[in-house]
Structure formats: structure tokens, C-alpha cells
Amino acid sequence: MNIHTLSSEIYSALPEGYDTTVTNGTCLNDTIKVTKDNSHIAMYIGMDDTATGVLNASVYDESSNAEDELLENGIYWDTEHGATVDTIANDITKHI
Numbered sequence: 001m002n003i004h005t006l007s008s009e010i011y012s013a014l015p016e017g018y019d020t021t022v023t024n025g026t027c028l029n030d031t032i033k034v035t036k037d038n039s040h041i042a043m044y045i046g047m048d049d050t051a052t053g054v055l056n057a058s059v060y061d062e063s064s065n066a067e068d069e070l071l072e073n074g075i076y077w078d079t080e081h082g083a084t085v086d087t088i089a090n091d092i093t094k095h096i
Contacts, residue, residue: 001047001079006055007032010045013089034092041071041096045088053080055088059095 003022010032011020017037025031025046032045040063048054057075060068072095077083 001053003030003032003047006085009085010034010089010092013085014092018092034096036096039096043075043092043096048076051078054078055083057095 007020007022011018014020014034019035019037021033021035022029023031023033023044025044030046034043034045035041040061041059042062043057043059045055045057048056055077057077058070059072059075061071062068075091075095077088077091
């Protein structure tokens with residue numbers, strides 16, 4: 001699974017007002033950051049190193065008053081067992 005392709009597919013599946021960018025997580029260019037216009041909440045999505053096809057996500061408050069406060073953790077999708085880009089996009093809109 002290519003992170004840049006996945007980011008583009010998620011972006012296309014999200015409603016207007018959302019953006020995705022590939023950014024640095026544990027490694028260079030290994031994380032997708034999803035943001036919504038006029039919001040200080042961001043979701044970071046990365047590929048699980050131990051399970052093929054599994055994506056893990058966390059949601060952070062990135063407002064100027066907070067120091068990247070973790071709001072939610074443990075969100076995941078298994079793309080090898082039914083999770084589609086549309087499912088992921090729909091779940092993103094529920095969290096940010």
C-alpha cells in the first residue's frame with residue numbers, strides 16, 4: 001500500500017472542506033494528516049508495522065492553546081478484511 005496513493009484516495013472520498021497531506025510520523029513520509037477547514041482538530045493515520053493492511057489513527061487538538069493534546073487513540077481499519085476508502089472517509093468525518 002503506497003501512502004501517497006492512499007492519501008489521494010482518502011482525499012477524493014472525503015466531503016469538501018477536508019484536506020490530506022503526507023507527513024512525518026515514526027519515519028519520513030509515513031503518516032497521513034487529515035484536517036478540516038476552520039478546525040484545530042487533526043487525525044493522523046499510519047500503517048501498522050505488524051499487520052498488513054491495517055491502518056491506525058489518532059486524533060489531536062492542535063489549537064494554539066493546546067500542545068497537540070491527544071483526544072482519541074486506537075482508531076483502526078483493516079483494509080484486508082472489508083475496510084474501504086469510503087469506510088475510512090466516513091469514519092474520519094465522525095471524528096473531525
